[in-house]
Amino acid sequence: MRTSGLIGGMSWESTAEYYRILNQGVRNRLGPTASARCVLWSFNFAEIEDLQHRGDWDGLTTRMVDAAQRLEACGAELLLICTNTMHRMAPAVEAALRVPLLHIANPTAERIKAAGFRKVGLLGTAFTMEHAFYRGRLAERHSLDVLVPNPDDRAVIHRIIYAELVSGTVLPASREAYRAIMARLVEDGAEAIILGCTEIMLLVQAADSPVPLFDTTALHAEAAIEMALAG
The missing domain is CATH 3.40.50.1860 (Rossmann fold)
Incomplete structure (x- = not known):
């Protein structure tokens, strides 16, 4: 080993x-x-x-x-x-x-492609959602079409990560906010959702999303x- x-x-x-x-x-x-x-x-x-x-x-x-x-x-x-x-x-x-x-992006992308998905929503910190280092790798190396939430939703996701999840705080209202954001991504065409921050799995599970979730931590x-x- x-x-x-x-x-x-x-x-x-x-x-x-x-x-x-x-x-x-x-x-x-x-x-x-x-x-x-x-x-x-x-x-x-x-x-x-x-x-x-x-x-x-x-x-x-x-x-x-x-x-x-x-x-x-x-x-x-x-x-x-x-x-x-x-x-x-x-x-x-x-x-x-x-x-x-x-x-971290490689096993996530490989599992998504193996499941037959190509258009995915991405949740994460503002840095992960907005900067090219992560989305670019998924698109250029793995040919995935990556959707990110709108600016207001990105701000909500980022705030919950840094104000709550990194401290182990899990609030029902925040779970509802993430559920609504994921539903909007699905309305925009997302076939699956990447939990692209390693703390998000503390907040949402498969039952919270209308499409499959891919937890980068796991x-x-x-x-x-x-x-x-x-x-």
Whole structure:
């Protein structure tokens, strides 16, 4: 089994889910006492959030590369960035490593295509929904037609993530807001919805959407299990 390196803490609420999925998956594959071999670098998310909203992407890239190199030095044989937004600096992280980086968008896109969908709605932070690094990869590398919510809906999604979900706060009113936004994306032609922020799975489940949901947290972690056990 390869050792997985997790760049987490963004937020720790979703990183805990990564740890759970990795360990449960390995146990299911290898037996009741088996667990995942992994090392974790956990950021103080308050510092990361501040840099994100100040637009200091160079400072964030420096921190991410440093974390990745520390994990590699600790014996990580494959790397995961446990957040969608911070994949903005995935190319810089990948370039600084000798071990592979498993990009979160790839297993998500592959599962969507295997299910026969091509037009998908994307929920995430404003950075993920509006910047090209994520939508562009889905479109250019995987030929997916990506829809994002309207500006008002994007603001609601972003606020709920940063004001509630990263702190583990799950409110019924916020779930209803997400349900309505997903319904509008379906009206616009979305055949499926990507939960493109690793905290969104805390808020909505399959029953909340009229079309299939693709949870990037679970898909990323499950792909890491396959990669680790194939090594």
